[in-house]
Amino acid sequence: MNDIRSAATPSLVLVAHGTRNPRGVEMIATLAEAVGVEVGPTRVAFVDVLGPSPAEVLRELEGPAVVVPAFLASGYHVHTDVPREVAASEHPCTTVTPALGPDRVFARVMVDRLLAAGWRPGDAIVFAAAGSSDRRALAEHRRAALMVAELTDVPVRIGYVATAAPTVPDAVATLRSHGHQRVFVASYLLARGLFHDRLSDAGSDGVADPLGVHQGIVDLVVDRFRSGSAELAARSNDYSRGSVR
Known part of the structure; x- marks a missing residue:
């Protein structure tokens, strides 16, 4: 989570586990598309099985980014993999939100x-x-x-x-x-x-079927993104005030 020096609208990076099942990959893509309708540019990254990795996606982004771990609990991937990928990307304007669950x-x-x-x-x-x-x-x-x-x-x-x-x-x-x-x-x-x-x-x-794409889940991802965006904006303001002083 790095210093913020840009007031640009952040991109959302939705980070999922990854699966070789095409239906699973399609579901994550559909979720990202539905979220993107609400918040704008949304990219998908995976921490296992397939790519692109979060670091690869972040390196392609020029503006600030909010990383949302699409995990239902905060285990190894959330506590270790995601922060490591963010650090490896060396992206200057990022924040990572809490995982989606439990909710x-x-x-x-x-x-x-x-x-x-x-x-x-x-x-x-x-x-x-x-x-x-x-x-x-x-x-x-x-x-x-x-x-x-x-x-x-x-x-x-x-x-x-x-x-x-x-x-x-x-x-x-x-x-x-x-x-x-x-x-x-x-x-x-x-x-x-x-x-x-x-x-x-x-x-x-x-x-029962897996959770899949549901409006309630879309809204939850959007809420995570907006909270992360507000954090970036607050840090940007803090940086600007520090520069003035």
Whole structure:
């Protein structure tokens, strides 16, 4: 996060994980396009699997930039990869916003996706997250799962696709062992990819679609961008006042 010396309107750099699944890549592009309608120039970067990287995108930008990590929790990619990429770019006018999640907008979208998958009030839910080795991210997953439980008023257990325990199949099995006949998996993933594909083998009665592009999520990205833009403007003003003195 660097000194600000420009009053130009910032560009938004939306940073996602990356996937080899074309539908996942298309979803991120569609999200960026929808956000761009609201805020102007929006670029996409990825921290894994495919490019361009955040550093590559930032090097191509001449004006200020707001980097928005399109992650649902603040794990390794948010705490380590994104700051490292920003530093490597040597871009002079950037700020990085908090990750997108947890936020109640995701809980509302997950309930919509569950209903579309056949979930009925009373059915138990497995909150399926990617997983992380970062305790801060796992704590944020618990907060996000609690939001879903508060909206649905049914038992919600967290299951992880990778890195953490319990696994999604184990979470499904636990709910069944507690007498729940119908168990649905809610996908706490932004886009289709390898992780979402694994959910179909969890032994549930249905799997909701990933979060995808939803107006509530578009609005959340726009809010992150506007907060980041305001921070850049404030720092620019501070710099100008310092120059006058």
